Structures are given as C-alpha cells and as structure tokens.
Amino acid sequence: MHLMLKKYTYFIGVLLLIFNVDGFAHGVDSNTAHFLSTQHEVALVPFLYIGAKHMVTGYDHLLFLLGVIFFLYRARDILIYVSLFTLGHSLTLLLGVFYKIQMDAYLIDAVIAFSIIYKGFDNLGGFKLLFGRQPNTKIAVLIFGLFHGFGLATKLQDFSLPEENLMSNMLAFNVGVEIGQGIALLFILTLLGFWRRHNSYFTFANASNTLLMSGGLVLLGFQLTGYFTAI
Amino acid sequence: MNTLPQPSIKTLVLSCLFSILLAFVILLIAVLPAEFNIDPTGLGKAMGLTVLAPSQDSTPQPAIITCPEVQAAPPITADKASDPAGQKAADHNPWQDAVFIKVPAHKGLEYKFHLIKGETLEFVWNTDGAALYFDFHGEPAGDKTGYFKSFKEATQNQSSGTLTVPFTGSHGWYWKNTSNKEVIINLQTRGNYRIIGFP
Numbered sequence: 001m002h003l004m005l006k007k008y009t010y011f012i013g014v015l016l017l018i019f020n021v022d023g024f025a026h027g028v029d030s031n032t033a034h035f036l037s038t039q040h041e042v043a044l045v046p047f048l049y050i051g052a053k054h055m056v057t058g059y060d061h062l063l064f065l066l067g068v069i070f071f072l073y074r075a076r077d078i079l080i081y082v083s084l085f086t087l088g089h090s091l092t093l094l095l096g097v098f099y100k101i102q103m104d105a106y107l108i109d110a111v112i113a114f115s116i117i118y119k120g121f122d123n124l125g126g127f128k129l130l131f132g133r134q135p136n137t138k139i140a141v142l143i144f145g146l147f148h149g150f151g152l153a154t155k156l157q158d159f160s161l162p163e164e165n166l167m168s169n170m171l172a173f174n175v176g177v178e179i180g181q182g183i184a185l186l187f188i189l190t191l192l193g194f195w196r197r198h199n200s201y202f203t204f205a206n207a208s209n210t211l212l213m214s215g216g217l218v219l220l221g222f223q224l225t226g227y228f229t230a231i
Numbered sequence: 232m233n234t235l236p237q238p239s240i241k242t243l244v245l246s247c248l249f250s251i252l253l254a255f256v257i258l259l260i261a262v263l264p265a266e267f268n269i270d271p272t273g274l275g276k277a278m279g280l281t282v283l284a285p286s287q288d289s290t291p292q293p294a295i296i297t298c299p300e301v302q303a304a305p306p307i308t309a310d311k312a313s314d315p316a317g318q319k320a321a322d323h324n325p326w327q328d329a330v331f332i333k334v335p336a337h338k339g340l341e342y343k344f345h346l347i348k349g350e351t352l353e354f355v356w357n358t359d360g361a362a363l364y365f366d367f368h369g370e371p372a373g374d375k376t377g378y379f380k381s382f383k384e385a386t387q388n389q390s391s392g393t394l395t396v397p398f399t400g401s402h403g404w405y406w407k408n409t410s411n412k413e414v415i416i417n418l419q420t421r422g423n424y425r426i427i428g429f430p
Binding site (some may be wrong): 120121124125126128129130163208209210211212214215216217218220221222225226229 | 238239240242246247249251252253254257258261262266267269314337407
C-alpha cells in the first residue's frame with residue numbers, strides 16, 4: 001500500500017504539471033479569437049492550423065482518446081475506434097456550425113469531461129464488475145464523438161463567423177482537427193508502445209485509468225462550476 | 232507478455248474513491264481558487280493562486296483591449312504649429328470629414344484611412360442606437376500576410392479618441408451588426424490622412 005501511494009504521488013505531480021501549463025480555459029486563445037472574428041475571406045491554411053492546434057492542445061479530447069486506445073493493441077482496432085470517433089465529431093462539428101446549433105460551452109464541455117470519466121471507469125472494468133456486462137464500446141465511442149463534435153462546433157461559433165465562405169473555412173477547420181488528432185495520436189501511441197514493453201504498464205494500468213477518471217472529474221467540476229457561476 | 236491483474240470489486244471501489252478524492256482535492260485547493268476565486272479552504276489564497284482568478288465584478292463578456300496608442304489628446308506636431316491658419320480653421324470646424332455608414336443587419340464592414348507612420352487620426356463616432364462589435368485596427372502598407380494590429384476591440388455604440396499610427400498603412404474600423412435591423416454610424420474625423428473608405 002505504501003508503494004502504491006508513492007506511485008500515485010508521482011502521477012499526481014505529472015497531472016498537476018500538465019494542467020498548470022495550459023490552464024483550464026480550453027477554448028481558442030485571444031489571438032486566434034481575434035483572427036476568427038475579423039476573418040471575412042477564405043483562409044484555408046489558417047483555419048487548418050487553428051483546427052490542428054485546437055486538437056493538439058485539447059487535453060479533454062486527448063484524454064478521452066487515450067482512454068479509448070489504452071487497451072487497444074492491434075493497429076486495426078485502433079484505426080476502427082479512432083475512425084468512429086472522427087466520424088462522430090466531424091458529423092456534429094459540420095452540422096452544428098452549418099445549422100448554427102449553439103450549446104452552452106460549459107455544459108457541452110461537461111459532457112466531454114463525463115466521456116473521460118466513463119472511459120476510465122470502463123477501462124477499470126467497472127461496467128463488467130457492477131452490471132455483469134460492458135456496453136458496446138464502439139457505439140459508446142461514436143456517441144461520445146458526437147458530443148465532442150458539438151463542443152468543437154460551439155467553440156468555432158463563439159466567434160460569429162461571417163456567412164461568406166463559411167463552408168470552406170469550416171471544412172478546413174475540420175480537416176485541421178483531424179491532422180491535429182493524427183499528430184497527437186502519433187505521440188500517444190509511440191509513448192504507449194514503449195511503455196507497453198515494460199511490466200510497469202500492467203502494474204500501472206489500474207492507476208492510469210484511475211487518474212484518467214480523476215482528470216475527467218476535475219474537468220467536470222471545473223465546467224459545472226463555470227456554468228453555475230456564469231449565470 | 233504480462234497480463235492484467237484480475238479486476239475485483241474491491242479494487243474498483245478503491246480506484247473510484249481515490250479518483251473522486253483526488254479530483255475533489257485538486258478542485259478545492261487549486262482549480263476553484265485559481266479559476267473562480269472560490270476558496271473555501273483558504274489554501275488558494277495562502278498559495279497566491281487567487282490572483283489568477285478574474286475579479287468578481289467582471290463578466291465573461293468579450294475582453295476590451297485598449298491600446299496606449301489611443302490617447303485622449305493629440306500630441307502637438309511641428310507642422311501644425313507652423314500653420315496657424317490651418318489650426319484656427321480646425322478650431323472653428325473641428326471635424327475635417329464626416330460620413331454616415333450603413334451597416335445592414337447581420338453584416339460586417341470596414342471603413343479605412345491611409346496614414347503615414349507617426350500621423351494622427353482624431354475621430355468620434357456614434358451609432359443611431361444599437362451597440363456594434365468593432366475592431367479598430369491597422370494594416371501595414373504592402374503587407375500580404377494578413378497581419379494587422381488591433382488598437383481597440385469592443386462592443387459599444389460610440390467611441391472617440393486620437394490615434395498616432397505606429398506604421399504606414401490603412402487604419403480603420405471593422406464593425407459587425409449582430410442585430411436584426413440596419414445600424415447607421417456617424418463617423419467624424421480629422422487628421423493628415425487619405426480616405427480609403429470601404430476597401
């Protein structure tokens with residue numbers, strides 16, 4: 001138990017470090033916001049970049065992805081699950097912006113935070129242990145992907161994009177999101193690949209998913225507090 | 232290859248309890264004090280974290296960025312002093328140019344002036360009622376990268392001041408009308424500039 005605690009403290013340090021670096025205002029930074037709200041022309045590359053940056057620095061999306069691929073070992077499985085996530089978030093990102101579906105940014109981010117908690121709990125074997133069966137993981141990743149997409153759509157719409165060239169700018173943003181996701185995944189998979197060669201991966205599997213849940217809970221608490229204090 | 236330890240209800244419950252406790256502690260002593268100025272334990276204040284939180288009376292509205300370039304009074308320039316007649320005329324009729332700009336509902340547009348570095352643009356504008364989001368900015372002449380410098384960004388129904396431009400190029404406003412009806416802006420200006428108008 002003592003050793004276990006030691007391991008946890010190490011992880012807490014890492015977790016705090018990650019969160020402190022970025023702060024919690026995971027939206028679009030003020031420079032980008034400025035660009036977005038004054039942009040009235042086609043600007044494919046800038047939108048591509050903003051999308052990619054949003055994903056690479058989007059720890060909520062990345063924590064969820066980490067949870068999804070944590071126990072996936074085969075490239076084929078990873079591809080299937082990541083594709084389902086991509087399908088889900090692209091669908092709602094495009095439809096959300098196109099039909100101007102605006103959700104409360106705090107609430108949608110709270111659902112995204114919940115997806116991380118859900119996946120962490122799932123990885124801990126929680127559903128199997130408590131209910132005797134695990135909900136279909138592919139359907140879950142698709143559904144949560146839809147919510148992540150609404151989150152992206154809500155962020156993009158915060159900046160009242162001009163009507164002209166909305167489609168092309170929006171598509172560029174979406175493609176950027178996928179590029180950013182690909183880059184982030186490359187890093188995550190490389191690190192996981194190294195780690196999986198060591199026994200510590202299995203020793204820490206439980207601890208990692210516990211921390212994943214914790215991360216999700218912190219984000220959930222943050223978003224809900226934001227929601228209730230903003231009114 | 233190693234295998235995972237057999238999951239048990241006991242480890243699951245412990246894991247969940249631990250993760251909730253950890254999240255609770257992080258929220259209580261770090262996130263809430265730093266982000267929302269909510270500090271029930273007093274630890275956030277003790278660690279100096281609460282300085283990060285926005286002050287309580289501030290609203291989560293778009294930030295108003297004011298720039299030191301926008302000054303209350305124009306600096307007296309040499310050529311103005313050497314031209315007393317011009318100065319006198321300016322005193323009589325304070326504004327050199329006046330224009331009414333119609334911003335249709337749900338549209339945004341720009342109105343620009345060309346100024347040489349160091350020249351000043353004095354301005355006052357007001358709308359016929361509704362507040363408009365605006366971005367008062369300048370773009371260096373000959374720049375193709377889309378770079379611009381923002382001097383002031385806010386949502387207001389009037390604004391005035393003097394801008395001493397930091398570079399040669401086009402300077403002016405982007406206004407966005409998010410309301411359902413047309414808004415008319417009355418813009419009055421004075422300075423050594425060339426009117427570009429709607430680019």
